[in-house]
Amino acid sequence: MKQFISVYDVITSNNGNINNAINQLVNEALTYKSNPLKDNTLGNHLRLGMLFLNPSLRTRLSTQVAAANLGMETIVFNVDKEGWALEFEEGAIMSGNTVEHIKDAAPILGSYFDILAIRTFPSLKNRADDYSELYIQQFIKYAGVPVISLESATLHPLQSLTDIITIQENRLHKAATVHKKPKVVLTWAPHVKALPQCVANSFAQWVNAWGEADFVITHPEDYALDEQFTKGATITHNQAEALKDADYVYVKNWSTYNDYGKVYENDPAWMLTNETLALTNNAKVLHCLPVRRNVELSDEILDGPNSLITTEAGNRVWAAQAVLANIIKTMKKG
Numbered sequence: 116m117k118q119f120i121s122v123y124d125v126i127t128s129n130n131g132n133i134n135n136a137i138n139q140l141v142n143e144a145l146t147y148k149s150n151p152l153k154d155n156t157l158g159n160h161l162r163l164g165m166l167f168l169n170p171s172l173r174t175r176l177s178t179q180v181a182a183a184n185l186g187m188e189t190i191v192f193n194v195d196k197e198g199w200a201l202e203f204e205e206g207a208i209m210s211g212n213t214v215e216h217i218k219d220a221a222p223i224l225g226s227y228f229d230i231l232a233i234r235t236f237p238s239l240k241n242r243a244d245d246y247s248e249l250y251i252q253q254f255i256k257y258a259g260v261p262v263i264s265l266e267s268a269t270l271h272p273l274q275s276l277t278d279i280i281t282i283q284e285n286r287l288h289k290a291a292t293v294h295k296k297p298k299v300v301l302t303w304a305p306h307v308k309a310l311p312q313c314v315a316n317s318f319a320q321w322v323n324a325w326g327e328a329d330f331v332i333t334h335p336e337d338y339a340l341d342e343q344f345t346k347g348a349t350i351t352h353n354q355a356e357a358l359k360d361a362d363y364v365y366v367k368n369w370s371t372y373n374d375y376g377k378v379y380e381n382d383p384a385w386m387l388t389n390e391t392l393a394l395t396n397n398a399k400v401l402h403c404l405p406v407r408r409n410v411e412l413s414d415e416i417l418d419g420p421n422s423l424i425t426t427e428a429g430n431r432v433w434a435a436q437a438v439l440a441n442i443i444k445t446m447k448k449g
């Protein structure tokens with residue numbers, strides 16, 4: 116693996132078969148979960164630079180723990196708070212607020228670090244800019260070292276890999292369901308703010324590429340996601356119909372994609388409760404966190420027996436460790 120920006124970066128490691136490549140990565144992550152220090156010298160003398168243009172709890176700390184398990188050093192830089200304001204546009208006349216061009220900054224970061232990991236959320240103002248992934252693509256273009264996405268403008272691949280790991284791990288625990296194709300439902304949930312589409316786009320991209328689920332997406336009418344990610348899923352505006360017989364329910368808010376970055380709908384009826392969960396096949400519930408309790412998801416679900424959310428957040432370490440290990444092995448092969 117040369118970089119980790121989307122599900123398609125996984126494919127390089129498995130002769131073009133994406134389902135096998137995802138399953139192999141999931142197995143590697145679960146192997147790290149049972150033996151965290153099995154490759155504890157693999158990353159010796161290698162340095163990971165983690166750049167944050169936005170806040171994080173899980174992504175930052177799980178990736179640091181994963182790097183430590185591989186014997187790698189990590190330096191975290193909160194660019195948004197401590198760095199110079201970066202310019203990303205080619206040919207910009209920098210007479211405004213931006214101080215340093217990515218063309219100047221990224222090669223320097225590439226000389227300090229062996230791998231760069233970057234969190235850069237969308238503006239939610241200009242869809243064309245956000246969906247061109249300008250910021251992370253400029254880092255890739257100018258840094259000259261492998262780049263890992265810690266959630267970019269449209270995708271969150273470390274989260275989605277974790278989500279597949281968590282579903283797969285849960286399936287493997289239950290001998291009765293291991294051979295059954297699970298019904299996986301991604302449901303929109305209410306929120307007070309306009310949030311990125313990243314987590315939902317990315318989950319859809321990974322579940323579709325994985326190809327091992329009966330995959331349904333449900334959201335209010337105006338909340339269609341970009342088809343490039345959802346193609347292959349069944350889409351319905353009827354949440355009750357979607358939840359019927361579900362084995363896994365992935366809950367997430369996102370803002371509108373078509374009339375970009377808006378909040379059109381806040382009907383609390385979309386929030387999952389024990390009553391709506393009763394429509395499912397005793398489904399396990401996932402959410403990437405952070406979650407607005409009793410807005411996006413009810414206390415009774417978050418604190419109840421069907422929540423996989425703490426396990427899911429814990430699995431972030433093993434996803435990051437599998438990805439780092441793959442990139443390091445590719446670097447070492449030259």
Ligand SMILES: NCCC[C@H](NC(=O)CCC(=O)O)C(=O)O
Pocket residue numbers: 266308310311312313314403404405407
């Ligand atoms: N990294 C996981 C989620 C990050 C982000 N959530 C947020 O910004 C929540 C902010 C709030 O609740 O105010 C998102 O949805 O993409």
Ligand SMILES: NC(=O)OP(=O)(O)O
Pocket residue numbers: 170171172173174175266274403404405
């Ligand atoms: N799920 C997730 O990415 O969490 P953080 O935003 O806290 O990193």
